[in-house]
Amino acid sequence: MKTRPYHHGDLRAALLTRAEQTLREKGPAELSLRELARETGVSPAAPSRHFRSKQALLDALALEGFDRLTTAMVEAHDRAGESFADQFAGLTRTYVSFATANAALLELMYARKHEAGAPDDLIASMHRLADLAMSLITAGQQRGEIREGPVERLAVPLFAMLQGLTALILSGALQPDQVEESLDETIALLLRGYAP
Amino acid sequence: MKTRPYHHGDLRAALLTRAEQTLREKGPAELSLRELARETGVSPAAPSRHFRSKQALLDALALEGFDRLTTAMVEAHDRAGESFADQFAGLTRTYVSFATANAALLELMYARKHEAGAPDDLIASMHRLADLAMSLITAGQQRGEIREGPVERLAVPLFAMLQGLTALILSGALQPDQVEESLDETIALLLRGYAP
DNA sequence: CTCCCAATGTAGGCACTGATAACAATGTAG
DNA sequence: CTACATTGTTATCAGTGCCTACATTGGGAG
Numbered sequence: 467m468k469t470r471p472y473h474h475g476d477l478r479a480a481l482l483t484r485a486e487q488t489l490r491e492k493g494p495a496e497l498s499l500r501e502l503a504r505e506t507g508v509s510p511a512a513p514s515r516h517f518r519s520k521q522a523l524l525d526a527l528a529l530e531g532f533d534r535l536t537t538a539m540v541e542a543h544d545r546a547g548e549s550f551a552d553q554f555a556g557l558t559r560t561y562v563s564f565a566t567a568n569a570a571l572l573e574l575m576y577a578r579k580h581e582a583g584a585p586d587d588l589i590a591s592m593h594r595l596a597d598l599a600m601s602l603i604t605a606g607q608q609r610g611e612i613r614e615g616p617v618e619r620l621a622v623p624l625f626a627m628l629q630g631l632t633a634l635i636l637s638g639a640l641q642p643d644q645v646e647e648s649l650d651e652t653i654a655l656l657l658r659g660y661a662p
Numbered sequence: 663m664k665t666r667p668y669h670h671g672d673l674r675a676a677l678l679t680r681a682e683q684t685l686r687e688k689g690p691a692e693l694s695l696r697e698l699a700r701e702t703g704v705s706p707a708a709p710s711r712h713f714r715s716k717q718a719l720l721d722a723l724a725l726e727g728f729d730r731l732t733t734a735m736v737e738a739h740d741r742a743g744e745s746f747a748d749q750f751a752g753l754t755r756t757y758v759s760f761a762t763a764n765a766a767l768l769e770l771m772y773a774r775k776h777e778a779g780a781p782d783d784l785i786a787s788m789h790r791l792a793d794l795a796m797s798l799i800t801a802g803q804q805r806g807e808i809r810e811g812p813v814e815r816l817a818v819p820l821f822a823m824l825q826g827l828t829a830l831i832l833s834g835a836l837q838p839d840q841v842e843e844s845l846d847e848t849i850a851l852l853l854r855g856y857a858p
Numbered sequence: 859c860t861c862c863c864a865a866t867g868t869a870g871g872c873a874c875t876g877a878t879a880a881c882a883a884t885g886t887a888g
Numbered sequence: 889c890t891a892c893a894t895t896g897t898t899a900t901c902a903g904t905g906c907c908t909a910c911a912t913t914g915g916g917a918g
Contacts, residue, residue, distance in 0.1 A: 477866080500904065509868045511906085516866090520905065576833060596835075622830065622844040623851045627819065630826025634818070637772060648818040655819045655855035670896080696875065705897050707878085712895090716876065 478516040480506050485527060489570045494524065525585055528578050531571040532591035535564050539598055550611040553602060555653050558628065562649060565632035573636065599624055613662040627656060674712040676702050681723055685766045721781055724774050727767040728787035731760050735794055746807040749798060751849050754824065758845060761828035768828065795820055809858040823852060
């Protein structure tokens with residue numbers, strides 16, 4: 467019988483994928499470093515070599531989430547048509563779709579951000595995401611499809627809407643079969659509100 | 663030296679107020695039943711007589727929060743003027759104001775709602791709040807200040823906006839001095855979007 | 859090639875948590 | 889006055905995150 471090698475090989479990655487799985491299944495509250503170690507077949511203290519604290523692991527997970535979301539949105543932007551409405555709808559949909567597919571992850575991503583000790587890379591990731599949305603708005607303004615005004619101010623309702631819509635979906639306030647029509651309604655309302 | 667009486671008097675209420683205080687100061691994660699008991703000057707197992715589990719205490723806190731928020735919104739509605747825009751702005755502002763003043767509480771209120779075992783009274787409280795907003799919309803429709811359509815559908819962007827705006831504020835994405843102008847911007851955008 | 863050392867894993871223990879069971883004090887209904 | 893339900897207390901359990909000391913490994917310097 468071949469014994470398990472002393473060194474795991476890539477414990478860090480193994481922990482992360484396993485953690486995301488249990489996060490998806492049972493939520494962040496149920497995530498335990500010890501149990502994670504148990505499931506990965508490693509000693510209880512082993513994870514500490516890769517993640518100084520439980521929070522550090524959660525941060526790493528959140529960071530990964532931001533990366534995935536950002537690339538998804540960039541791809542959606544490239545894939546969308548020329549018209550502002552198209553791009554707008556495209557970005558909104560991919561955001562919401564990511565949110566529904568990765569509910570717990572997104573919750574984690576935003577839960578972590580308004581606490582004091584948020585790491586720099588996390589904050590940077592979030593800003594990158596925000597910039598994406600802002601550039602969409604300035605583009606719309608240049609085409610005359612969005613009313614004028616400072617971007618930071620105009621962007622607030624958009625952010626709020628995205629954030630709020632996903633919150634509604636995650637919280638179960640919106641049934642899955644209502645999501646599509648709610649999205650339509652919301653996008654239409656935003657476009658009317660943003661019209662010059 | 664007078665010894666502390668065996669019976670506390672109103673432990674349940676004492677625990678709740680103390681719990682809300684620490685919730686406000688240190689967030690829900692740091693809330694510990696044992697510490698609560700310690701601060702209240704009572705044995706570690708005493709709280710279990712009033713709250714079967716930690717979750718039960720959090721639920722009670724959330725329920726209290728919903729009650730307070732609902733009454734605040736009802737009062738705001740009564741205080742507001744006749745015009746739809748007035749009422750709309752009034753409700754939005756009180757909601758956001760409650761959110762900023764009771765950040766952690768509100769987070770708790772919504773965190774609990776999308777988990778399986780949410781108690782009935784909590785769910786009922788949330789529906790009461792939702793009905794309030796919906797009735798605002800139907801009233802607006804009757805006055806011809808809001809486009810027609812099913813209320814449940816029209817209400818979604820409003821809920822999303824409220825939820826999202828508070829999320830932005832709580833998360834620190836909006837600086838306190840930006841809140842007022844963001845609110846103005848958002849309310850105006852919503853009114854344009856809702857216009858017939 | 860060898861030896862040393864940094865990286866990675868293990869063993870054990872500490873302080874803390876929430877939960878539960880068995881027991882004690884209290885106040886009250888009959 | 890007494891039986892009893894309520895509300896505290898004590899003790900204990902399993903589980904957690906984190907820390908220190910030790911073991912094993914593999915790769916780079918000589």
